[in-house]
Amino acid sequence: MVLEEYLKTKQERVDGALGEYLPKRDGFSSEISESMRYTLFAGGKRIRPVLCMASAEAVGGREDMVLPIACAIEMIHTYSLIHDDLPSMDNDNYRRGKPSNHKIFGDGVAILAGDALLTEAFSLLSGTIKGVSPEKNLEIIREIATAAGFQGMIGGQVADLRAEGKTVDMETVDYIHAHKTQALITVSIRAGAIAAGADADDLKALSEYGRKTGLAFQIADDILDIESSREILGKETGRDEGLNKATYPALIGLAESKERTRKLVEDALSDIRRFDKKAEPLRMIARFIAERKS
Amino acid sequence: MVLEEYLKTKQERVDGALGEYLPKRDGFSSEISESMRYTLFAGGKRIRPVLCMASAEAVGGREDMVLPIACAIEMIHTYSLIHDDLPSMDNDNYRRGKPSNHKIFGDGVAILAGDALLTEAFSLLSGTIKGVSPEKNLEIIREIATAAGFQGMIGGQVADLRAEGKTVDMETVDYIHAHKTQALITVSIRAGAIAAGADADDLKALSEYGRKTGLAFQIADDILDIESSREILGKETGRDEGLNKATYPALIGLAESKERTRKLVEDALSDIRRFDKKAEPLRMIARFIAERKS
Numbered sequence: 001m002v003l004e005e006y007l008k009t010k011q012e013r014v015d016g017a018l019g020e021y022l023p024k025r026d027g028f029s030s031e032i033s034e035s036m037r038y039t040l041f042a043g044g045k046r047i048r049p050v051l052c053m054a055s056a057e058a059v060g061g062r063e064d065m066v067l068p069i070a071c072a073i074e075m076i077h078t079y080s081l082i083h084d085d086l087p088s089m090d091n092d093n094y095r096r097g098k099p100s101n102h103k104i105f106g107d108g109v110a111i112l113a114g115d116a117l118l119t120e121a122f123s124l125l126s127g128t129i130k131g132v133s134p135e136k137n138l139e140i141i142r143e144i145a146t147a148a149g150f151q152g153m154i155g156g157q158v159a160d161l162r163a164e165g166k167t168v169d170m171e172t173v174d175y176i177h178a179h180k181t182q183a184l185i186t187v188s189i190r191a192g193a194i195a196a197g198a199d200a201d202d203l204k205a206l207s208e209y210g211r212k213t214g215l216a217f218q219i220a221d222d223i224l225d226i227e228s229s230r231e232i233l234g235k236e237t238g239r240d241e242g243l244n245k246a247t248y249p250a251l252i253g254l255a256e257s258k259e260r261t262r263k264l265v266e267d268a269l270s271d272i273r274r275f276d277k278k279a280e281p282l283r284m285i286a287r288f289i290a291e292r293k294s
Numbered sequence: 295m296v297l298e299e300y301l302k303t304k305q306e307r308v309d310g311a312l313g314e315y316l317p318k319r320d321g322f323s324s325e326i327s328e329s330m331r332y333t334l335f336a337g338g339k340r341i342r343p344v345l346c347m348a349s350a351e352a353v354g355g356r357e358d359m360v361l362p363i364a365c366a367i368e369m370i371h372t373y374s375l376i377h378d379d380l381p382s383m384d385n386d387n388y389r390r391g392k393p394s395n396h397k398i399f400g401d402g403v404a405i406l407a408g409d410a411l412l413t414e415a416f417s418l419l420s421g422t423i424k425g426v427s428p429e430k431n432l433e434i435i436r437e438i439a440t441a442a443g444f445q446g447m448i449g450g451q452v453a454d455l456r457a458e459g460k461t462v463d464m465e466t467v468d469y470i471h472a473h474k475t476q477a478l479i480t481v482s483i484r485a486g487a488i489a490a491g492a493d494a495d496d497l498k499a500l501s502e503y504g505r506k507t508g509l510a511f512q513i514a515d516d517i518l519d520i521e522s523s524r525e526i527l528g529k530e531t532g533r534d535e536g537l538n539k540a541t542y543p544a545l546i547g548l549a550e551s552k553e554r555t556r557k558l559v560e561d562a563l564s565d566i567r568r569f570d571k572k573a574e575p576l577r578m579i580a581r582f583i584a585e586r587k588s
Contacts, residue, residue, distance in 0.1 A: 028469050032444045032452045083409060088401035107382035108455050111405060115377065115412065116444035122416045123439035126432045134428030138420045141435065145417035150326045150410035158326045161402050175322050 003284040007050060010063075014049045014074060015041070017067050021124055022075075035105040035113035036120070040078050042096040047217070048185060049074045051285060052192035055206055058272070058279040061196020065131045069140060069195055072121040073188050076148050079117035080157070080184075082110055089161060118148075132195045140191045147187035156180025163246040173246045181221075182214030205271050209282065212268035216261045217289045222247035223257055224292075265290040297578040304344045304357075308368060309335070311361050315418055316369075329399040329407035330414070334372050336390035341511070342479060343368045345579060346486035349500055352566070352573035355490020359425045363434060363489055366415040367482050370442050373411035374451070374478075376404055383455060412442075426489045434485045441481035450474025457540040467540045475515075476508030499565050503576065506562035510555045511583045516541035517551055518586075559584040 018040060025033040049070030056066040085092040085100040086107060092100055102110035125141045132140070146152055156179025163172055189210035193203050226249055248257040268286045272279050312334060319327040343364030350360040379386040379394040380401060386394055396404035419435050426434070440446055450473025457466055483504035487497050520543055542551040562580045566573050 028453050028473075029444060029449055031456070032449060036444065079409075083405055086402075086405065088405065108380075109452060111377055111380065111382065112444075112448050112452055112455075115373075115409070116448045118409065118412055119439050119443040119448065123436060123443055126435035126439060134432055137432060138428055141420035142417060145413050145420060149413040149417055150323060150330065150406075154406050154410045154413065155323055155326060158403060158406055159322050161406075162325070179322075 003281075003288055006281055006284065007045075007288075010050045010053055011046045013053075013063065013067065014046045014070060017071050018074065021068075021071055022120065031105070031109060032113060032116055035101060035109050036117050038104060039082050039095065039101045039113070040075065040117065042098050044074070044078070044096060046074060047285075047289075048077055048188040051185065051210070051213075051282070052188040054279075054281040054285060055189040055192035055210075056196035058206070058275050058282055059193050059196045059198040059202050060278065061192070062131075065129065066192045066195045068124050068127060068129050069144075069191050070188070072124040073144065073184065073191070075117045075121040075124070076144070076153075077184060079114040079121075080148075080153060082114040082117070084157060086110060089157070129195065136194060140194055143187050143190060143194070147183040152179055152183035152187075156183070160246065168246040168251075170251060173248065173251055176246055177215055177218045178211075181218040182211055185214035185217060186210035202275075205274060208271040209268045209286070212264045212271065213286045213289055216264040216268070216286070219248045219257050219261045219264075220289055220292060222249050223254065223261070226254065261290050297575075297582055300575055300578065301339075301344060304347055305340045307347075307357065307361065308340045308343045308364060311365050312368065315362075315365055316414065325399070325403060326407060326410055329395060329403050330411050332392075332398060333376050333389065333395045333407070334369065334411065336392050338368070338372070338390060340368060341579075341583075342371055342482040345479065345504070345507075345576070346482040348573075348575040348579060349483040349486035349504075350490035352500070352569050352576055353487050353490045353492040353496050354572065355486070356425075359423065360486045360489045362418050362421060362423050363438075363485050364482070366418045367438065367478065367485070369411045369415040369418070370438070370447075371478060373408040373415075374442075374447060376408040376411070378451060380404060383451070423489065430488060434488055437481050437488070438485060441477040446473055446477035446481075450477070454540065462540040462545075464545060467542065467545055470540055471509055471512045472505075475512040476505055479508035479511060480504035496569075499568060502565040503562045503580070506558045506565065507580045507583055510558040510562070510580070513542045513551050513555045513558075514583055514586060516543050517548065517555070520548065555584050 022033065022037060022040065024037070052066055052070040052073060053063045057063065081095060082101045084090050085095055086102055093103055094100060101113060105113065122141065122145070125137070125144065129137055148154070150158075156176050159172065159176045160180055163176065186207055189206050190203065193206050198206065225247075248260060252260070265286045269283055272282055316327065316331060316334065318324075318331070346360055346364040346367060347357045351357065375389060376395045378384050379389055380396055387397055388394060395407060399407065416435065416439075419431070419438065423431055442448065444452075450470050453466060454470045454474055457470065480501055483500050484497060487500050492500065519541075542554060546554070559580050563577055566576055
């Protein structure tokens with residue numbers, strides 16, 4: 001199996017499902033749905049939904065059981081990007097190679113489009129999910145809400161916002177990464193596994209894998225911000241340094257950051273050693289995260 | 295039973311529960327939780343949670359069955375206030391008699407506090423609710439997400455934002471009211487009734503009551519914006535006219551707006567005629583909405 005093919009197939013499934021869940025609208029809803037769709041379909045890599053589906057498959061589940069969950073998580077991720085790009089947050093003019101949402105629709109509608117994607121995610125999660133019991137469905141909603149909330153992703157964004165322009169220590173950087181990035185990536189993996197009926201041991205191993213690949217993903221992102229360019233990445237680069245952002249490269253240097261990423265991926269692979277070949281996509285994704293160039 | 299006493303008792307129950315669901319936090323979460331609590335405990339009337347509990351009681355349910363639902367809806371209402379007050383939206387400096395959230399915490403944290411309250415609402419809704427089956431619990435989440443989303447409350451706010459400074463027709467005003475205000479008020483009443491096990495006929499009657507009291511509430515609010523003052527209302531008044539906001543008073547005048555409110559309340563009371571004295575709080579609240587001075 002080649003990773004590129006696997007990713008392409010999954011990304012197409014996710015894009016197709018998102019298009020069905022959030023079709024174009026007429027009348028009063030046309031502008032807000034256009035704004036929601038603008039960033040949702042701006043060409044994201046769909047890493048979180050792919051991890052969700054790959055995790056379900058690793059424990060013997062089927063992709064279609066978790067497609068609504070995977071799409072809901074991508075909606076939450078997209079809302080966080082729209083809000084993070086706002087002038088009162090990171091003030092980013094570009095996202096996924098296109099002008100940021102608020103540069104097209106204005107700050108007001110961009111805020112509301114983010115709100116709407118977040119709300120729509122929970123609407124989707126509370127619909128009937130094939131083969132998932134109502135009890136498990138509620139458990140999945142609870143885990144996702146916690147990972148996305150002020151004790152998870154939002155908490156990380158607040159700390160990130162407050163760290164700007166300050167000299168920060170490793171504790172702060174770790175808090176930001178654990179909450180802003182790792183929480184949603186880990187819950188993508190956990191939610192897929194829970195839906196597919198993973199037992200406690202499998203779930204624990206997959207959570208560890210998620211935590212480590214999530215951190216590796218963030219450090220790799222910070223390395224790319226230094227080494228890549230807007231042409232390749234589709235967003236402005238070199239911004240972290242300008243904003244004096246809290247990152248691993250800023251604290252421990254590029255070489256050590258790369259070594260840390262490599263070690264995290266190695267450990268993540270070790271965490272899921274006990275799984276059979278159905279976990280092969282998870283293994284490929286972990287390696288891809290450490291090696292990606294965009 | 296005196297309405298003031300009933301409201302006071304319910305408001306205290308809601309405030310107590312909200313304080314338990316969202317306690318003060320230390321460390322990295324201290325600022326965001328302070329910002330969330332700032333507007334949540336700024337002295338709102340708790341109309342939506344009270345309606346939710348009164349509706350449950352009208353069909354024979356108990357208050358404690360619906361307390362988490364009532365509180366989740368108040369969190370959603372509060373998030374919408376924080377975001378609506380932002381400079382890129384209604385640009386309101388005062389809310390509930392105090393400076394708006396963003397005037398204290400800055401736009402970035404205010405946006406995140408709103409996001410966090412919305413997320414926390416779904417976390418709360420997906421917890422175990424005493425006496426409510428997981429199936430019904432999911433149904434309640436689905437209804438609330440739909441009412442709060444881009445086809446509900448957010449859709450109304452977008453239309454309201456776009457109507458500013460323009461001459462709008464009755465169709466637009468009705469769309470804005472139906473979505474921005476009525477949707478969340480109606481779902482407060484429906485969710486309470488669903489949790490308490492209402493049958494289809496009861497639910498239909500209560501939904502009609504909700505739709506009409508919701509609209510009456512909004513028209514009364516617009517009348518107060520003209521006739522009251524900041525001292526009484528705790529927020530700036532006379533702003534609708536300055537912003538050329540889409541309101542009933544602007545379209546059909548004050549006298550006709552008051553008559554419309556009176557008629558809506560009368561019809562709402564007629565909708566719940568079939569209920570016994572357990573629906574008395576709902577009747578008192580409907581009358582209160584039409585007559586309130588703040």
